Amino acid sequence: MRDVFVVGVGITKFGVLWDKSLRDLAVEASLKAIEDAKVDKIDTIIIGNYSSGTFIEQEHLAPLIADYLGLNPIPAIKVENACASGGVAFKTGFLEIASGNSDIVLVVGVEKMTDLLTSRASYSLSLACDREFEGINGITFPGLFALIARRYMYEFGLTRKQLSLVPVKNHKNASKNPNAQFNNIITLEDVENSPLVADPLRLYDCSPVSDGAAAVILASSNLISKDTNPIKISGIGQASDTMALYQRDSLVEFKATIEAAKKAYKIANKKPEDIDVIEVHDCFSIAEICAIEDLGFFPKGKGGEAIEAGLTDIDGKYPVNTTGGLKGKGHPVGATGIAQIVTIVEQLRGGAGENQIKNPRVGLAHNIGGSGSTAIVSILEVI
Amino acid sequence: MRDVFVVGVGITKFGVLWDKSLRDLAVEASLKAIEDAKVDKIDTIIIGNYSSGTFIEQEHLAPLIADYLGLNPIPAIKVENACASGGVAFKTGFLEIASGNSDIVLVVGVEKMTDLLTSRASYSLSLACDREFEGINGITFPGLFALIARRYMYEFGLTRKQLSLVPVKNHKNASKNPNAQFNNIITLEDVENSPLVADPLRLYDCSPVSDGAAAVILASSNLISKDTNPIKISGIGQASDTMALYQRDSLVEFKATIEAAKKAYKIANKKPEDIDVIEVHDCFSIAEICAIEDLGFFPKGKGGEAIEAGLTDIDGKYPVNTTGGLKGKGHPVGATGIAQIVTIVEQLRGGAGENQIKNPRVGLAHNIGGSGSTAIVSILEVI
Numbered sequence: 001m002r003d004v005f006v007v008g009v010g011i012t013k014f015g016v017l018w019d020k021s022l023r024d025l026a027v028e029a030s031l032k033a034i035e036d037a038k039v040d041k042i043d044t045i046i047i048g049n050y051s052s053g054t055f056i057e058q059e060h061l062a063p064l065i066a067d068y069l070g071l072n073p074i075p076a077i078k079v080e081n082a083c084a085s086g087g088v089a090f091k092t093g094f095l096e097i098a099s100g101n102s103d104i105v106l107v108v109g110v111e112k113m114t115d116l117l118t119s120r121a122s123y124s125l126s127l128a129c130d131r132e133f134e135g136i137n138g139i140t141f142p143g144l145f146a147l148i149a150r151r152y153m154y155e156f157g158l159t160r161k162q163l164s165l166v167p168v169k170n171h172k173n174a175s176k177n178p179n180a181q182f183n184n185i186i187t188l189e190d191v192e193n194s195p196l197v198a199d200p201l202r203l204y205d206c207s208p209v210s211d212g213a214a215a216v217i218l219a220s221s222n223l224i225s226k227d228t229n230p231i232k233i234s235g236i237g238q239a240s241d242t243m244a245l246y247q248r249d250s251l252v253e254f255k256a257t258i259e260a261a262k263k264a265y266k267i268a269n270k271k272p273e274d275i276d277v278i279e280v281h282d283c284f285s286i287a288e289i290c291a292i293e294d295l296g297f298f299p300k301g302k303g304g305e306a307i308e309a310g311l312t313d314i315d316g317k318y319p320v321n322t323t324g325g326l327k328g329k330g331h332p333v334g335a336t337g338i339a340q341i342v343t344i345v346e347q348l349r350g351g352a353g354e355n356q357i358k359n360p361r362v363g364l365a366h367n368i369g370g371s372g373s374t375a376i377v378s379i380l381e382v383i
Numbered sequence: 384m385r386d387v388f389v390v391g392v393g394i395t396k397f398g399v400l401w402d403k404s405l406r407d408l409a410v411e412a413s414l415k416a417i418e419d420a421k422v423d424k425i426d427t428i429i430i431g432n433y434s435s436g437t438f439i440e441q442e443h444l445a446p447l448i449a450d451y452l453g454l455n456p457i458p459a460i461k462v463e464n465a466c467a468s469g470g471v472a473f474k475t476g477f478l479e480i481a482s483g484n485s486d487i488v489l490v491v492g493v494e495k496m497t498d499l500l501t502s503r504a505s506y507s508l509s510l511a512c513d514r515e516f517e518g519i520n521g522i523t524f525p526g527l528f529a530l531i532a533r534r535y536m537y538e539f540g541l542t543r544k545q546l547s548l549v550p551v552k553n554h555k556n557a558s559k560n561p562n563a564q565f566n567n568i569i570t571l572e573d574v575e576n577s578p579l580v581a582d583p584l585r586l587y588d589c590s591p592v593s594d595g596a597a598a599v600i601l602a603s604s605n606l607i608s609k610d611t612n613p614i615k616i617s618g619i620g621q622a623s624d625t626m627a628l629y630q631r632d633s634l635v636e637f638k639a640t641i642e643a644a645k646k647a648y649k650i651a652n653k654k655p656e657d658i659d660v661i662e663v664h665d666c667f668s669i670a671e672i673c674a675i676e677d678l679g680f681f682p683k684g685k686g687g688e689a690i691e692a693g694l695t696d697i698d699g700k701y702p703v704n705t706t707g708g709l710k711g712k713g714h715p716v717g718a719t720g721i722a723q724i725v726t727i728v729e730q731l732r733g734g735a736g737e738n739q740i741k742n743p744r745v746g747l748a749h750n751i752g753g754s755g756s757t758a759i760v761s762i763l764e765v766i
Contacts, residue, residue: 001483021515053436057518059510060465063623063639063756067630073642075621076757077471080461082443088460092475099482100384127442132404135440238458240446247450256446259456373446374459 001098005230006380008037008217009342014330015181017211022056022112026065029213030108037217037228043102045076048089048109049334054124056112065108082128082369083283085109086337087376091236093218103220109338110213121209128370130244142206144245144371146198149286151251162304164191166285167204167327173314174328176354181210181330205285210330214338229349232383237263238376245371256375257294257366268379272296276360277347278318279340281368282325291366292320314357322347322355337367341378348382384481388613389763391420391600392725397713398564400594405439405495409448412596413491420600420611426485428459431472431492432717437507439495448491465511465752466666468492469720470759474619476601486603492721493596504592511753513627525589527628527754529581532669534634536583545687547574549668550587550710556697557711559737564593564713588668593713597721612732615766620646621759628754639758640677640749651762655679659743660730661701662723664751665708674749675703697740705730705738720750724761731765
């Protein structure tokens with residue numbers, strides 16, 4: 001396989017963006033990435049998107065985005081893996097170049113979720129669980145992650161405070177990110193007094209419904225120059241798990257994350273201790289706690305204590321979600337996996353502004369779909 | 384890039400299959416392909432599907448199918464490019480192996496369209512055009528292809544008889560295909576007396592709404608054996624065109640098909656004259672006529688005469704849609720691109736039963752999405 005590098009990144013503001021359509025957002029992020037990469041030619045476009053068919057009544061996004069970028073007749077492909085659509089699109093773009101089929105690829109993740117009533121957005125999101133055995137009985141993702149949280153509390157004695165510290169940290173990081181959906185700092189009391197969504201998860205345990213897009217330009221080694229601060233993709237691992245939660249041996253271990261991480265670490269020849277900056281999929285606060293354990297940064301059951309000890313803070317041993325995560329930055333589903341890569345690249349280039357951590361060399365992004373039926377882990381490093 | 388081979392194929396019956404769910408169909412086709420390939424290990428699954436979200440209220444198909452095949456935790460990816468989802472999934476699987484990331488890949492295309500009222504299925508299909516400029520004004524695909532047909536008639540004097548001969552031939556070929564949705568032979572009079580859908584297109588000019596799945600197993604050269612009659616993938620070309628029809632320079636030339644074919648021929652080092660068996664995307668009868676011209680088999684404007692002269696019959700110079708095409712075999716959207724590959728592989732292996740043509744060495748499959756906004760052309764050959 002050929003080496004592949006990220007040579008440009010672009011992102012829109014995330015939030016409730018009633019003045020921007022899906023195509024506006026995808027084009028804005030893509031043009032920023034193209035400008036950042038200083039490329040004048042693209043061989044292939046990969047689109048990461050979850051469910052534009054149900055959110056905005058438009059399928060077949062790939063040629064649509066190519067068209068609105070003025071890039072046809074180049075090939076354009078859309079990839080869908082629920083909330084991991086962005087991460088899986090990133091891998092698909094990686095393989096385009098690794099195989100030698102393309103030299104320069106644009107990967108853009110996008111979702112437009114706020115044109116619907118929130119209840120209807122919840123319905124669209126619920127199509128990512130096993131509809132015949134889960135959704136049909138009325139459960140949606142807050143309910144599924146509430147089951148995980150309850151079981152985790154029972155097994156490991158996680159406290160309400162430890163759980164609340166996840167969104168408190170992520171809002172704090174988001175407050176310094178101008179593109180984040182939320183710039184307000186929240187307190188433990190704010191989280192504990194927010195409305196109950198699915199016991200024990202409260203409103204501030206849940207990532208929001210968002211609009212937004214993020215894009216990266218990937219290139220082969222013969223096309224990179226020091227000007228664009230190329231960041232190497234050292235390893236990508238992907239795995240799947242049962243679709244329905246009830247079929248799993250454990251509710252508190254995400255098998256797909258564990259398998260995906262194992263592959264990514266092996267390909268990149270890295271260990272958890274080598275990672276300087278981390279993006280994890282905090283769709284719900286319990287998901288961040290499970291992720292930092294399943295990725296090998298802390299032992300199972302110890303994630304809550306690690307967060308309480310400040311180990312995942314921006315100046316901690318393992319900085320997690322330094323630009324706000326899904327909770328603070330926003331979670332336009334198909335954009336999330338690419339937005340994570342944008343944060344990692346910005347950190348590794350030293351361009352993360354007020355959120356910059358000190359001299360990171362290696363970063364990891366973790367993106368899941370559904371209740372962890374898909375997981376993808378990407379490791380990037382400074383060359 | 385590494386060489387990639389098709390080492391197994393499987394297909395379900397196509398039709399109105401009220402007793403089978405999407406997951407049943409995907410599993411049935413996949414198991415047939417796995418059995419045919421005699422493999423006991425799969426590295427990655429690629430799913431081609433158009434819009435299960437709107438057709439059956441289930442997204443995130445990739446891990447669902449992996450789960451129901453008992454194959455998790457292997458990586459599973461869903462690809463969507465409207466009616467070209469199958470063809471683009473095939474290419475994605477090809478790159479998995481060409482890059483060296485996987486050695487054995489299952490690609491399965493599937494669609495379950497008949498659980499909805501036909502009017503609702505038409506709505507779902509219409510999401511593949513440009514909704515903001517085409518769909519919103521009420522046009523659906525029969526209308527778009529009717530515009531193409533009218534213009535073609537005006538420019539080249541195509542007759543009603545020539546147009547009707549497309550479905551007559553495709554039903555004749557489907558009559559010998561036990562998996563086809565339609566096994567009835569139809570006459571010119573049947574076509575001409577069928578209800579008008581969008582002038583000049585009549586019911587028998589339109590492919591049906593269908594359920595079905597098709598699967599292929601791809602393998603790298605180190606894993607093939609003569610036992611499984613491996614067929615080499617010699618070249619794949621993909622291209623895009625404007626999303627909306629009104630933006631094109633010509634209504635009668637499909638630019639994406641022309642570009643995709645050019646690339647595929649170049650990579651495969653073949654010319655149109657080298658192709659022995661052809662599958663084209665006859666979603667409407669006019670589409671088959673444009674395709675056989677845009678692929679280089681006949682000059683522009685001469686496709687109707689070629690069909691009338693029998694040149695695309697099963698014993699003609701360029702046999703087209705030998706197992707019935709989309710019109711006769713059925714068109715479960717996401718399955719179609721893979722079903723085309725299944726037909727080409729069966730013909731090249733000499734296993735196409737009553738539809739077998741004489742000693743084909745090279746085959747070509749042509750799959751489009753929307754009104755030709757996506758096109759993908761694959762060339763396969765006997766080694």
